[in-house]
Amino acid sequence: MIRLHQKWLxxxxxxxxxxxxxxxxxxxxxxxxxxxxxxxxxxxxxxKILTIGGWLAGGRHWHFFFMWFFALNLLWYGVYLLVxxxxxxxxxxxxxxxxxxxxxxxxxxxxSWHRITILLLIATLLxxxxxxxxxxxxxQFSWIVSLVGGEWQALRxxxxxxxxxxxxxxxxxxxxxxxxxxWPLLQSIFVDAYRRSPRKSNPSSDRSHP
Amino acid sequence: xxxxSLPEDFAPGRIPRRRFLQLAQFxxxxxxxxxxxxxxxxxxxxxxxxxxxxxxQSAIFNPQRLAPEFPDAAIQPQALLTNDINFNxxxxxxxxxxxxxxxxxxxxxxxxxSFSLAALQALPARTMTIRHVCVEGWAAVVKWTGVPLQAIAxxxxxxxxxxxxYFYSEDxxxxxxxxxxxxxxxTLMVYGKNGGPLPPENGAPLRLASPVKLxxxxxxxxxxxxxxxxxxxxxxxxxxxxxxxxxxL
Numbered sequence: 001m002i003r004l005h006q007k008w009l010x011x012x013x014x015x016x017x018x019x020x021x022x023x024x025x026x027x028x029x030x031x032x033x034x035x036x037x038x039x040x041x042x043x044x045x046x047x048k049i050l051t052i053g054g055w056l057a058g059g060r061h062w063h064f065f066f067m068w069f070f071a072l073n074l075l076w077y078g079v080y081l082l083v084x085x086x087x088x089x090x091x092x093x094x095x096x097x098x099x100x101x102x103x104x105x106x107x108x109x110x111x112s113w114h115r116i117t118i119l120l121l122i123a124t125l126l127x128x129x130x131x132x133x134x135x136x137x138x139x140q141f142s143w144i145v146s147l148v149g150g151e152w153q154a155l156r157x158x159x160x161x162x163x164x165x166x167x168x169x170x171x172x173x174x175x176x177x178x179x180x181x182x183w184p185l186l187q188s189i190f191v192d193a194y195r196r197s198p199r200k201s202n203p204s205s206d207r208s209h210p
Numbered sequence: 211x212x213x214x215s216l217p218e219d220f221a222p223g224r225i226p227r228r229r230f231l232q233l234a235q236f237x238x239x240x241x242x243x244x245x246x247x248x249x250x251x252x253x254x255x256x257x258x259x260x261x262x263x264x265x266x267q268s269a270i271f272n273p274q275r276l277a278p279e280f281p282d283a284a285i286q287p288q289a290l291l292t293n294d295i296n297f298n299x300x301x302x303x304x305x306x307x308x309x310x311x312x313x314x315x316x317x318x319x320x321x322x323x324s325f326s327l328a329a330l331q332a333l334p335a336r337t338m339t340i341r342h343v344c345v346e347g348w349a350a351v352v353k354w355t356g357v358p359l360q361a362i363a364x365x366x367x368x369x370x371x372x373x374x375x376y377f378y379s380e381d382x383x384x385x386x387x388x389x390x391x392x393x394x395x396x397t398l399m400v401y402g403k404n405g406g407p408l409p410p411e412n413g414a415p416l417r418l419a420s421p422v423k424l425x426x427x428x429x430x431x432x433x434x435x436x437x438x439x440x441x442x443x444x445x446x447x448x449x450x451x452x453x454x455x456x457x458x459l
Contacts, residue, residue: 035346056345057452058252064263064454065255138343139277139422139459140270150278152341152349 002195004181004188013077014189017125020070021170023062024128025163026052030059037156064136071129074122092116107180114176121169128162135159253452264456271458273390277421280339280351285404289350290342292411294430295447296381304380304431308415313399317376317436320367327415331401333357338396340421342428343459345448354419355402359435360393368437376436377418377429385418385429385446386438391458394422399432424457 029046034056036043053059081087096112103109134144134155148154177186187193296303313325339353359375368389375392377385391397397420401408408414413430420428426448449455 031347035344035348037347040348053252055452057256057448057454060345060454061252061256061259065259068262137267137270137459138341140272140275142278145278152343156347 004184004193004195006188009080011190013073013080016069016073020066020073021166023052023066024070025166026050027059027062027066028160028163030054031056031063032160034059037153037160067132070125074125074129090115091119110176110179114173114180117169117172117176121166121173124162124165124169128159128166131155131159131162256452256454260454263454267456267458268388268390271390271422273394277340277396277459280341282339282353282405284351285339285353286350287404289348290352290412291344291348291350293344293346293425294411295383297411303410305410306380306415306431306433311415311433313416313432314434315362315366315437316434317438318369318372319437320369321365323366325362327401330357330362330399330416333361336396336398337402338398338421340396342419342421342425344425345453345457352419353404354398354400355405356398356400356416356419358395359397359399359418360395362399362435363393363437366437369439371439372437374438374441376438376442377432378434378436379429380431380433383429383431383447384444385427386441386449386455387423387427388456389437391420391422394420396421399435422459424459426453427457 030051030053033045033051035041036045038044051059053062081090092112092115096115099105099108099112103112130144131148134141134147138145138152138155145152145155148158174186177189181188182195184193184195294303308327311327313327313330315323315325334357335355336358337353337355339351341349342352343349373389375387375389377387379385397418400413400417400419401415403409403412408417413432416432417430418428418432427446444450445455446453
């Protein structure tokens with residue numbers, strides 16, 4: 001039996017991020033339904049089952065509560081990445097692009113795609129944070145509104161699209177994790193997991209140790 | 211638009227809070243439900259967290275920073291929705307005779323005064339084309355013409371203890387603002403819209419307009435402004451129904 005154990009920092013970041021994203025997306029869809037981004041009052045609502053907060057003010061209370069956890073979690077993760085130098089292992093380099101283009105080792109190619117997925121996912125989270133700040137304080141941070149051409153509707157779309165991207169990229173992140181380490185690896189992100197047969201582990205994606 | 215919010219989302223049809231608490235107690239589920247039901251968790255979060263978010267918002271707010279202004283071509287007359295409690299319910303809007311109209315300034319001021327519309331229009335006017343943002347998520351570029359509240363404050367001289375501006379409207383709507391936002395150079399008492407007079411549904415003869423607050427803070431048909439040192443328990447029409455008070459942009 002091999003025990004799969006992740007650093008508590010990794011677990012803390014994943015757990016809090018997952019919870020914050022659920023709350024931010026759910027309350028965001030509640031706010032969305034007050035005046036759908038696509039079509040306004042005649043537009044189509046997000047399904048009620050996905051919304052959190054019950055009404056517009058409730059959705060806003062949730063959104064502006066969990067934004068703290070979402071933002072601070074990303075902040076300390078960024079500091080951790082820099083200090084620990086883990087960004088060198090977790091994020092793609094030119095080598096990964098080469099591996100994808102002309103690599104022969106399928107595992108290596110999977111790792112490379114996974115690194116690209118992680119980069120896109122984190123970039124999307126940061127983008128949702130920046131555009132959200134622009135919608136929250138369009139006068140104090142008018143430069144953010146200018147980033148999307150100074151149009152309010154463009155800003156609304158720019159803040160909504162990350163929801164779609166986050167769902168797709170998270171799905172891809174999970175798929176890659178499963179491909180690399182199966183259920184035990186996925187489980188180990190939250191609690192200790194055990195694997196029966198020893199399997200060749202790769203230090204860059206699997207922190208297993210006997 | 212202003213006075214804005216969601217009639218369809220708002221409370222009617224819900225179990226009144228007191229009745230709900232009775233039911234919850236009766237069922238023995240009070241503790242369990244208080245955290246996750248109608249008027250439950252979101253209200254708890256609001257109560258606990260509003261001071262934190264308010265501290266953040268007033269720290270971010272720069273009283274000197276001007277909101278971007280737009281050229282006339284950017285004005286979106288159709289986008290400015292009339293989103294008013296009476297209008298939405300099909301009730302008549304306040305009809306105020308501009309000749310009889312008076313704006314009273316009360317509260318902790320050295321020179322309480324009352325202004326006729328003509329007197330207000332004789333003060334130096336400011337025209338600004340700004341983005342009006344509704345809590346619902348939509349926005350509209352509007353051109354407003356009026357008197358900066360700053361200029362009115364200079365005439366009545368609020369005392370040093372004053373922290374809030376309170377706005378009373380003809381239709382019973384009421385709002386309160388932090389003084390810094392009320393004295394922002396782009397916070398105007400408005401009598402003109404998009405180059406013409408202010409239409410009745412937008413708050414004629416006088417309304418509050420500013421790019422630094424959400425639409426529901428921008429009272430229409432304003433008849434009295436109080437400069438206050440203490441915030442009354444009635445903080446605002448939508449605030450008393452669960453919306454946040456600061457609502458700054």
